[in-house]
Amino acid sequence: MADSPPRIMRPTSPHLQIYRPLITMMMSIVHRITGCALYFGTAILVWWLLAAAASPSAYATFSTVAGSWIGRLILLGYTWALLHHALGGMRHFIWDMLHGFGPKERVLLAKLTLGGSITLTIVVWAIGLAIKS
């Protein structure tokens, strides 16, 4: 817990909106947003497991909702968020090893994270749809 006693109000630096958006900054924000989305999305995973543990009718309800167009849209978004956050995490591992801080590398890594997550999402869903049909 990062706490400190009340202090004198001092001038603060301007917040995000004053800066020109950069891809590294956007990817940092997206990493946090996808993390939050995945956080609440785990409820879907637990619903799936509980439905499978409960009864065939409970599972049928889950399947109907998950298979509907809105359900599929949410699951598509969830797949992308998962893969994007995973690749973003790998980027953090690279930084932890003290690599990828140069002006060129960091932009390349940010682009690879975004490009990679979109590509992998398409691949995963293509395989999934191929298996299902």
Added chain:
Amino acid sequence: MHSPMRTPLGRVRGLGSARSGTHHFFLQRLTALGNLILTVAFLIIVMSVLGESYSTVHTTLANPVVAVIMLLALLSVTVHMRLGMQVVIEDYIHTEGMKVALVIGNTFFTTVIGLAGAFAVLKISLGG
């Protein structure tokens, strides 16, 4: 600073945390690595039962290897997401009461997710 009147405890106070300062960071990275491996396994499991019947899904989840992977994933993911959300709360919520309430709520939510998921997996694999 080097007054002989100061006790060792008095000197240590104010010197920062007792080597636990990197605990949050380390656990975040440790579970991130776990998540990376377990997510690949999880995606393969999900893909293999996509659109399958209730009994097929049930049988797959009852498999000991699948069940253990699911339990490990639930543990690693819930610890990771608790740490992550705690940082988000501390970054954006500046009123003390609300911050404490949300940090407590964060622990409750992640524990419920982890235990409910683990219960479901255990029920399927042990009880049928």
